[in-house]
Amino acid sequence: MKTKKPKHIAIAGNIGAGKTTLTQQLSKHYKWIPNFEDVENNPYLNDFYEDMPRWSFQLQIYFLQSRLGQLLEIHKGTETIIQDRTIYEDAHIFAPNLHEMGLMTKRDFDNYFSFFEKLKAMVQPPDLLIYIQSSVPNLVGQIQKRGREYEENIRLDYLKKLNEYYNRWIESYKEGPLLIINGDENKFGEREEDLGKVINMVDAQLYGLF
Numbered sequence: 415m416k417t418k419k420p421k422h423i424a425i426a427g428n429i430g431a432g433k434t435t436l437t438q439q440l441s442k443h444y445k446w447i448p449n450f451e452d453v454e455n456n457p458y459l460n461d462f463y464e465d466m467p468r469w470s471f472q473l474q475i476y477f478l479q480s481r482l483g484q485l486l487e488i489h490k491g492t493e494t495i496i497q498d499r500t501i502y503e504d505a506h507i508f509a510p511n512l513h514e515m516g517l518m519t520k521r522d523f524d525n526y527f528s529f530f531e532k533l534k535a536m537v538q539p540p541d542l543l544i545y546i547q548s549s550v551p552n553l554v555g556q557i558q559k560r561g562r563e564y565e566e567n568i569r570l571d572y573l574k575k576l577n578e579y580y581n582r583w584i585e586s587y588k589e590g591p592l593l594i595i596n597g598d599e600n601k602f603g604e605r606e607e608d609l610g611k612v613i614n615m616v617d618a619q620l621y622g623l624f
Contacts, residue, residue, distance in 0.1 A: 420541035420542060420620055421488060421489065421491075421495070422485075422488050422489070422540045423440070423446065423496040423497070423540060423541060423542050423616075424496075424499075424500045424540035424542070424544070425440075425497065425499070425543075425544045425545075425546065426499065426500050426502070426503055426543060426545045426546070426580075426584075427545060427547070428548060428553055428573065428576050428577055428580055429553065429557065429568065429576065430548070430552075430553035430555075430556035430557040430560075430573075431553060431556070431597050432597055432602065433498050433499060434450065435603040436544070436546065436602055436603075437449075437450065437498040439602060439603075439609055439612075440496055440612075440613075440616065441496050444494070444496075444616075446493070446494045446495065446496045447493050447494065447495050447496070448495075448496050448498065449488070449495050449496065449497045449498065456473075456476065457476070458473040458476050459473065466512070466517040470512045470517045470518040470522070471518055471519075471525075471526060474508065474509050474512070474518070474526055475526065477504045478504055478505070478526070478529070478530060478533065481499075481500070481501040481504065482501065482533055484497065485501060485537045485538075486537070489537070489538060497540070500540070500543065501533075501534070501537070502534075502583065502587075503580075503583075505527060505534075506579065506583040507576055507579040507583060509523060509527065509530075510523070510527075510579060511575055511576060514575070515575075539589035539590040540590060541590065541591065542590070542591045542592075542593060542616070542619050542620060543587065543589070543590065543591065543592050543593070544593045544616070545580075545584050545587075545592065546595050547580075547581070547594055547595065547596055547597055548577075548597035549577075549598050553573050554570070593615055593616065595612060595615070600612065
């Protein structure tokens with residue numbers, strides 16, 4: 415039975431799946447320290463949206479080093495950290511998708527992925543990975559609801575492609591314990607009892623109480 419305090423919980427899911435909401439809710443419930451993606455201070459994001467083929471490699475390398483920095487901090491500290499998005503998602507979902515869409519060259523992608531593999535061997539996987547699985551219509555609804563300007567032009571086929579990559583990655587995920595939440599049925603952001611169900615599942619995974 416695991417009673418050891420977890421060090422690192424990670425939340426994965428497509429754009430609009432509810433990662434940030436769940437990170438906030440679980441960090442509040444368990445008194446974990448939340449770790450969010452810093453979109454505001456990303457020096458490549460605007461350039462990337464202006465000219466994707468030119469900046470895709472630089473953007474992905476930036477994400478990789480910033481998330482690696484987060485992981486090193488997590489393992490140095492003594493507190494439990496809950497992380498909004500993981501180092502795996504950049505490598506298994508976003509970078510291959512950019513390559514497939516012709517927005518990153520094969521040479522850059524191969525270089526990037528080989529770098530990721532080496533870094534991955536140096537860091538520990540999360541004590542628990544929580545994946546929020548969601549259909550494309552549900553993602554679209556959530557994205558529209560929050561009304562972020564830079565997300566207004568996200569195309570349906572782009573979300574659908576990302577979803578395919580996500581599901582493929584999760585099917586083959588063997589790094590550590592995994593909890594899958596159905597984001598279409600479980601409205602943890604709106605319904606108290608749905609959040610309760612998620613908390614029970616997390617308890618069972620981490621502390622084996624049930």
